[in-house]
Amino acid sequence: MYAIDHLDIPPLSGAGGTVRLPGSKSISNRVLLLAALSVGQTDIADLLDSDDTRVMLAALAQLGCRIETETPGPGWLRVHGIGGELPVREGALFLGNAGTAMRPLTAALALLASRHGGKFELSGIPRMHERPIGDLVDALRQLGCPVDCLGQEGYPPLRLGNGAAQALTLDAPIRVRGDVSSQFLTALLLALPLVAQDRPVTIEVVGELISKPYIEITLNLLARFGVPVQREGWSRFIIPAGSRYRSPGQIHVEADASSASYFIALGAIAPPQPGHDGITIEGVGLASIQGDIRFVEAARQMGAEISGEANRLHIRRGAWPLRAVDLDCNHIPDAAMTLAVMALYAEGTTTLRNIASWRVKETDRIAAMATECRKLGAIMEEGDDFLRITPPQGGATAPDSTTHGWQPAAIHTYDDHRVAMCFSLAAFNPGRVRVRIEDPKCVAKTFPDYFETLFDVCEAESGAIPVICIDGPTASGKGTLAAEVARQLGYHLLDSGALYRATALAAQDAGVSLDDEPALARLAAALPLAFRDHRIFLAGRDITDPLRLESTGGMASRVSQYPAVRSALHALQLSFRRLPGLVADGRDMGTVVFPDAPLKVYLTASVAQRAQRRHKQLISKGISASIEDLLADLQVRDARDMNRSTAPLKPAEDALQLDNSELDIEQSVRQVLNWWQGRQQP
Numbered sequence: 001m002y003a004i005d006h007l008d009i010p011p012l013s014g015a016g017g018t019v020r021l022p023g024s025k026s027i028s029n030r031v032l033l034l035a036a037l038s039v040g041q042t043d044i045a046d047l048l049d050s051d052d053t054r055v056m057l058a059a060l061a062q063l064g065c066r067i068e069t070e071t072p073g074p075g076w077l078r079v080h081g082i083g084g085e086l087p088v089r090e091g092a093l094f095l096g097n098a099g100t101a102m103r104p105l106t107a108a109l110a111l112l113a114s115r116h117g118g119k120f121e122l123s124g125i126p127r128m129h130e131r132p133i134g135d136l137v138d139a140l141r142q143l144g145c146p147v148d149c150l151g152q153e154g155y156p157p158l159r160l161g162n163g164a165a166q167a168l169t170l171d172a173p174i175r176v177r178g179d180v181s182s183q184f185l186t187a188l189l190l191a192l193p194l195v196a197q198d199r200p201v202t203i204e205v206v207g208e209l210i211s212k213p214y215i216e217i218t219l220n221l222l223a224r225f226g227v228p229v230q231r232e233g234w235s236r237f238i239i240p241a242g243s244r245y246r247s248p249g250q251i252h253v254e255a256d257a258s259s260a261s262y263f264i265a266l267g268a269i270a271p272p273q274p275g276h277d278g279i280t281i282e283g284v285g286l287a288s289i290q291g292d293i294r295f296v297e298a299a300r301q302m303g304a305e306i307s308g309e310a311n312r313l314h315i316r317r318g319a320w321p322l323r324a325v326d327l328d329c330n331h332i333p334d335a336a337m338t339l340a341v342m343a344l345y346a347e348g349t350t351t352l353r354n355i356a357s358w359r360v361k362e363t364d365r366i367a368a369m370a371t372e373c374r375k376l377g378a379i380m381e382e383g384d385d386f387l388r389i390t391p392p393q394g395g396a397t398a399p400d401s402t403t404h405g406w407q408p409a410a411i412h413t414y415d416d417h418r419v420a421m422c423f424s425l426a427a428f429n430p431g432r433v434r435v436r437i438e439d440p441k442c443v444a445k446t447f448p449d450y451f452e453t454l455f456d457v458c459e460a461e462s463g464a465i466p467v468i469c470i471d472g473p474t475a476s477g478k479g480t481l482a483a484e485v486a487r488q489l490g491y492h493l494l495d496s497g498a499l500y501r502a503t504a505l506a507a508q509d510a511g512v513s514l515d516d517e518p519a520l521a522r523l524a525a526a527l528p529l530a531f532r533d534h535r536i537f538l539a540g541r542d543i544t545d546p547l548r549l550e551s552t553g554g555m556a557s558r559v560s561q562y563p564a565v566r567s568a569l570h571a572l573q574l575s576f577r578r579l580p581g582l583v584a585d586g587r588d589m590g591t592v593v594f595p596d597a598p599l600k601v602y603l604t605a606s607v608a609q610r611a612q613r614r615h616k617q618l619i620s621k622g623i624s625a626s627i628e629d630l631l632a633d634l635q636v637r638d639a640r641d642m643n644r645s646t647a648p649l650k651p652a653e654d655a656l657q658l659d660n661s662e663l664d665i666e667q668s669v670r671q672v673l674n675w676w677q678g679r680q681q682p
């Protein structure tokens with residue numbers, strides 16, 4: 001996950017390959033609740049691991065439900081159901097911004113608290129307290145459940161129950177509005193079987209029910225857990241008498257169809273790559289029970305070529321530019337946001353209709369999409385329940401034909417995972433303008449590794465992937481600076497010195513003389529290196545600690561003099577240049593390996609400072625050393641690195657020099673990030 005302030009996505013040029021997506025959020029949280037309310041234990045495979053499911057798991061555990069992770073095996077979770085009982089009678093549950101936890105838990109706990117005598121408080125983050133829940137509260141009060149809104153009437157936080165058992169009014173149909181959010185009906189459908197032992201319970205929907213596909217998921221899962229609800233049209237639902245949740249034993253969670261929408265769009269937008277035949281999505285397919293699978297139809301209408309099987313989809317770019325559409329999106333409320341970004345690549349104006357529910361989601365999504373698409377240069381019109389998108393005006397006659405009317409933009413993401421995921425696709429813009437995603441970690445709500453998954457299948461022209469080079473003499477602080485800059489930008493890291501150090505260790509292991517250039521080059525060309533969990537392995541041996549020894553540094557300096565060794569390591573170093581960017585430290589990053597890098601820093605510090613820093617570093621690791629010896633070694637190493645014939649240590653002509661003798665680590669990092677910022681498009 002990119003837990004950073006913002007993520008700059010360079011211009012993307014193509015995509016191809018296979019992705020496996022995380023489990024569906026809607027299915028995951030429903031299955032968790034049903035498993036918890038069932039009699040018996042349920043083993044769940046491929047559950048989504050995200051903020052929203054963590055919130056649900058924590059709440060269920062707090063309510064006394066026992067949950068075992070990695071049981072019965074890796075990727076599984078075992079839930080021991082409480083079977084309609086209430087082992088914990090009081091509690092305060094914090095549910096973050098997870099609507100799929102807040103609504104059903106409100107209904108289930110209101111009923112359980114009334115039946116058994118309990119009292120619970122449910123709250124969330126400030127945005128959750130702005131998301132209406134009044135229609136569900138009204139329905140629960142009709143039943144006789146004590147429900148108090150502790151802030152504004154009709155919104156969380158809520159108090160459910162008053163500690164005493166209540167008689168519930170179950171004979172009359174329970175009426176609930178269906179035109180604001182279908183989650184209220186889902187919540188009642190999931191909760192009412194808990195009190196339908198003696199008599200059937202009927203729910204009547206008032207107003208036109210929106211987002212029907214989500215109700216279908218609910219009904220499908222209820223049936224899997226032993227409660228077959230009778231449906232009369234979309235306005236009457238009857239829960240049969242004698243209902244009781246029974247575990248199905250095992251259940252697999254499909255991959256998230258809404259998450260699939262970004263990769264379907266990717267296949268429709270991205271030019272195909274040689275050696276790949278479009279994008280393949282595993283884990284969700286045409287037999288999905290999720291409504292958002294119908295995004296496939298919308299994407300086809302816009303030009304995507306999509307084929308598929310029960311549990312897999314395959315997408316290729318078809319019509320290009322994409323076709324503009326005028327579409328009622330009521331059946332795919334979440335995935336339809338992706339259409340707004342696809343519309344930026346369409347010929348003509350696209351209208352997305354019947355999307356009023358967007359206004360009460362994680363943020364006001366109509367306003368958010370309009371504002372952010374406008375930043376990119378699109379012409380946007382928004383209404384209460386529609387959005388109209390005219391792409392940035394391209395073509396050779398456009399006022400600014402170099403960027404085809406696209407503007408570089410910093411996309412604000414409103415703590416809304418879908419805004420962040422959608423706008424990553426703007427990085428294919430023909431103007432090749434930079435797209436910045438603010439607060440990229442908000443994707444953790446449903447898809448923590450979204451950007452990693454995206455970058456795995458995307459390509460950029462090599463020159464388009466930014467590299468920041470940090471070269472300089474030993475102990476100037478290159479490694480420390482490079483690692484922190486890479487962390488803050490979310491970039492990959494190349495410690496090129498480690499490759500020379502590993503070559504020296506490999507020579508030592510193999511008994512190869514440090515004077516035998518051809519043998520050293522052969523070793524370097526086939527280094528069996530692996531990087532795992534911040535540790536480095538050479539032929540399976542953990543060399544993280546020996547790699548950092550001063551003696552290894554000295555050997556590396558000798559090995560690195562040989563042109564044949566340097567050229568043997570060249571391709572390996574280039575392979576680190578991957579999306580979204582690279583920070584590389586060494587001696588010749590800016591002069592030889594990445595001569596086109598947009599920022600090169602030559603880092604120095606006085607020789608006395610460097611000897612002192614190295615001394616401190618070694619002492620802190622429990623390695624004894626004398627400053628005088630270190631100073632002498634350092635000078636020998638500097639002289640050798642600077643005077644060798646191939647790729648000697650020297651500043652690149654276009655390098656910025658940074659003497660950090662008087663700067664601390666944080667100041668050095670800030671300086672480099674400021675320089676980097678200055679090199680970005682406005």
Ligand SMILES: Nc1ncnc2c1ncn2[C@@H]1O[C@H](COP(=O)(O)OP(=O)(O)O)[C@@H](O)[C@H]1O
Pocket residue numbers: 473474475476477478479480481613614616617660663664665666668
């Ligand atoms: N700007 C700085 N000010 C003070 N100490 C620093 C600074 N930069 C790095 N150091 C410290 O100096 C030591 C050597 O840094 P390192 O990054 O290993 O250098 P290099 O990779 O250039 O050999 C480390 O202990 C590090 O914490």
Ligand SMILES: Nc1ccn([C@H]2C[C@H](O)[C@@H](COP(=O)(O)OP(=O)(O)O)O2)c(=O)n1
Pocket residue numbers: 473474475476479496497498500501553556557560561585586587588589637641
């Ligand atoms: N790009 C590079 C990186 C390191 N080397 C050589 C020269 C150095 O003395 C050794 C060890 O490099 P490393 O960066 O790990 O060493 P320091 O941490 O700066 O002491 O490798 C090189 O020749 N070219």
